[in-house]
Amino acid sequence: MPTIVVASPKGGVGNSTTANILMTSLARRGASVIGVDADLNRPQIKWAKRAGVRTLSDQRQSAPTVLSSLTVIEETGEKSLIATIEAAAARTQFVVVDLEGIASQAATFAISQADMVIIPCGPSYLDATEAAAVLRVVTACEKMARRPLHIPAAVLLTKTSPAVRPDTLGEVERQFAAHKRLYMTAGCKCGPHMRPYSAGACRYTTSAPEKSTNSTPPSKTRKPSWRKPSAGSTMLRLALKGL
Numbered sequence: 001m002p003t004i005v006v007a008s009p010k011g012g013v014g015n016s017t018t019a020n021i022l023m024t025s026l027a028r029r030g031a032s033v034i035g036v037d038a039d040l041n042r043p044q045i046k047w048a049k050r051a052g053v054r055t056l057s058d059q060r061q062s063a064p065t066v067l068s069s070l071t072v073i074e075e076t077g078e079k080s081l082i083a084t085i086e087a088a089a090a091r092t093q094f095v096v097v098d099l100e101g102i103a104s105q106a107a108t109f110a111i112s113q114a115d116m117v118i119i120p121c122g123p124s125y126l127d128a129t130e131a132a133a134v135l136r137v138v139t140a141c142e143k144m145a146r147r148p149l150h151i152p153a154a155v156l157l158t159k160t161s162p163a164v165r166p167d168t169l170g171e172v173e174r175q176f177a178a179h180k181r182l183y184m185t186a187g188c189k190c191g192p193h194m195r196p197y198s199a200g201a202c203r204y205t206t207s208a209p210e211k212s213t214n215s216t217p218p219s220k221t222r223k224p225s226w227r228k229p230s231a232g233s234t235m236l237r238l239a240l241k242g243l
């Protein structure tokens with residue numbers, strides 16, 4: 001059954017929060033879910049113990065008081081991670097894997113088992129460049145399979161504000177959407193040239209933007225809106241090149 005891996009090597013971008021919202025939302029809708037906590041800090045296990053959700057750590061199983069279709073498993077062993085994900089996927093409807101916010105072999109192993117990869121990314125070029133690195137790991141896993149394999153993977157923008165929309169956020173959003181690597185959320189403002197993609201990601205269409213019906217000639221005094229790309233924007237463009 002589907003395995004959803006939440007992965008960003010950048011700590012603090014919202015990996016654990018995203019994984020937690022996903023697994024509890026699925027369980028609330030009646031699905032059976034196993035959350036695999038692959039972070040040494042055990043954020044999901046700590047949360048589950050406080051919340052009364054069933055946990056399976058150190059071979060001890062606790063009885064649930066809420067969300068009976070959700071179980072959180074601790075798996076911090078790099079070598080046993082694939083086997084744990086496989087076993088979980090065989091006995092539940094959804095597996096959600098929360099990885100540590102570092103680039104590790106465990107992340108590559110988990111991605112190799114994924115049916116979908118969510119890459120949380122804050123509105124900064126640093127976060128976005130790290131997110132692009134995960135997309136490259138996904139592409140490498142697809143190639144390693146030596147058979148046609150497509151792992152849907154895209155960026156989920158986190159820590160955005162509905163009130164403040166910095167230029168950096170717009171540019172990060174635009175660049176990932178141009179590569180069809182952005183999950184559409186309520187906060188996405190990708191503009192008229194993008195529309196929701198079937199898997200929830202944005203799709204950048206190649207058609208020209210609609211022409212304005214206003215026949216007034218453009219003002220001669222208006223300066224072109226082109227601005228020199230910032231260093232961060234160029235860094236991200238290079239990180240996404242070829243994806």
Ligand SMILES: Nc1ncnc2c1ncn2[C@@H]1O[C@H](COP(=O)(O)OP(=O)(O)O)[C@@H](O)[C@H]1O
Binds near residue numbers: 011013014015018101
């Ligand atoms: N989408 C979001 N919007 C605002 N704050 C968020 C969001 N996701 C996470 N956070 C906050 O960011 C902090 C780090 O989140 P966490 O999920 O622990 O990150 P990570 O697992 O990547 O280290 C927490 O304080 C969390 O509440």
Ligand SMILES: [Mg+2]
Binds near residue numbers: 016017039099100
């Ligand atoms: Mg975390």
